[in-house]
Amino acid sequence: MALFIFLIVTAFIAVVQIMIPYLAKRTAVFGVTVPDQYINDATLLKYKKLYAVSVGLISFILIGLYVFWALRNNLLDEQIAMVGAILEFALIFISFSFYMYFHAKTKQLKQKNKWMEELKAVKVTDLSVRSQDAMLPWVVFLLPIVSTVGLMVYTLMNYDVLPQQIPTHWGPSGEADAFKEKSYFSAIQLTLILLILQTMFLGIHIATKKSGIKLSATGLQASRNRQLGLRKYSSWFMFFVVLAVTMLMSYLQLTMIHPQLSEGLAKLLIPIVFLIAVLIGTLIFAVKVGRSDKETFEVVGERIRDIDDDQYWKGGLFYFNKNDPSIFVEKRFGVGWTINFANPIGYCIVFLPIILIILISFI
Structure with a gap:
């Protein structure tokens, strides 16, 4: 397996x-x-x-x-x-x-x-493009968070029926392979990690929703399609991933209270279905966004170009621009978003939750 x-x-x-x-x-x-x-x-x-x-x-x-x-x-x-x-x-x-x-x-x-x-450098601004933004409202990301808080309360209410050894890690076969002594903290450790992940995704969604929409002077419609597509599909994809992770980790949490849930093929099939679903979702997202600016043909009649901002991209991968208020910007190589490393808020949204998860894992 x-x-x-x-x-x-x-x-x-x-x-x-x-x-x-x-x-x-x-x-x-x-x-x-x-x-x-x-x-x-x-x-x-x-x-x-x-x-x-x-x-x-x-x-x-x-x-x-x-x-x-x-x-x-x-x-x-x-x-x-x-x-x-x-x-x-x-x-x-x-x-x-x-x-x-x-x-x-x-x-x-x-x-x-x-x-x-x-070529002459030209910068284009379209104030109407914001009205076409189809990103999900941030409040939908609260639904998994509320679910996790409820699961945390439910776990504490059933503390007496929990096993003396609380599983903290599961192998490829779906079997738990690492344990901790039973305590109130270890009982809700998995739900705490899930809550942090959900909060991180919420923060990323809010930050990307507020990010600037950068259009091309020489490919206005193509760049508009890509920017709107990136924002729409990334919000839906992030919500899909949050839901999938919430369902998987909630299932693992519930198996501690109700061991019968892990009987038969369930403990093996559920992680595999989760993995395949996320991989397929990732591929669909990448293709949808990746092709969004390739299907519109525009004739560039003038000797103009967009602003060259290569100076802000280190190796074409890392973006440092203090003059750009955006916390996240579109990647240059790949599909999705990357941090504006000159904006400290991005570090808090991404790296602080990771540090907290590592600390919780080792406590």
């Missing part, structure tokens, strides 16, 4: 990494701003193809070797899981290495051909 789970996750990571250059914002090639007039440059298209083929070929070989090794040896689930996790990080590192290589090549190509110098 561990092989099946890690094979699905690893294959998913490989597919997403291969697709990223074709899903990223069309005027951001390997994290470098490229004017609309040059996004179909033959060299840039070659770079994207080389990246996809290289990452795909290496991923195929490594996944094949992993499956061959796992099937040829009589291994424990823990061994398969450990090597599987190493393989997943290896694939991410490999794709990142290729990204950095082609990021540098794209930057050199842009400077060599003086693409930005030949």
Whole structure:
């Protein structure tokens, strides 16, 4: 079962990494701003193809070797899981290495051909676009939080029936493999972690809803489609993930009070269904947003370009701009949001909850 789970996750990571250059914002090639007039440059298209083929070929070989090794040896689930996790990080590192290589090549190509110098920089603002924003209202994210608080109260009300050893971790097979002595804190530890995660997602949703909508002067309709699509689908996707995580962790919490819930195939199937649902949701989200600015063709008749803000992007991945009030901005390589690292509020929303979860896990 561990092989099946890690094979699905690893294959998913490989597919997403291969697709990223074709899903990223069309005027951001390997994290470098490229004017609309040059996004179909033959060299840039070659770079994207080389990246996809290289990452795909290496991923195929490594996944094949992993499956061959796992099937040829009589291994424990823990061994398969450990090597599987190493393989997943290896694939991410490999794709990142290729990204950095082609990021540098794209930057050199842009400077060599003086693409930005030949065009006049223009900034576009459309005040009406906010009225078209279809993001979910923030209050819907309170529903899972209320549910978790109720589950926490229910757990304390049934404290006497809880086992003396409280499970704190579950393996790939759905079986608990780590425990803590029974106490009021350990009894609600899982619900506390869930509550922190839900609060973090709520904070991210509010921050992204307040983020600026950046439009392109040379691809106004395409950029509008992407910005509105990113905001709409990311809010729905985050809510879907929150609901899925809430249902999974609530199920695990309830099995401590009602052990019969984990009998039969339930403890095995529920985590697998959760994993597959989240992976499919992630893929749909990435494709929906990634293609949203590729389907609109606009003829750029003037010698203009958008503002070049490469100076604020370190390596095309990390955004530092003190003049931008947005806490989160659209990624340049990939689909979704990244932090404006010059805004300290972003650190509080993302890193503070992670620190709290780590502390709770080790108390």
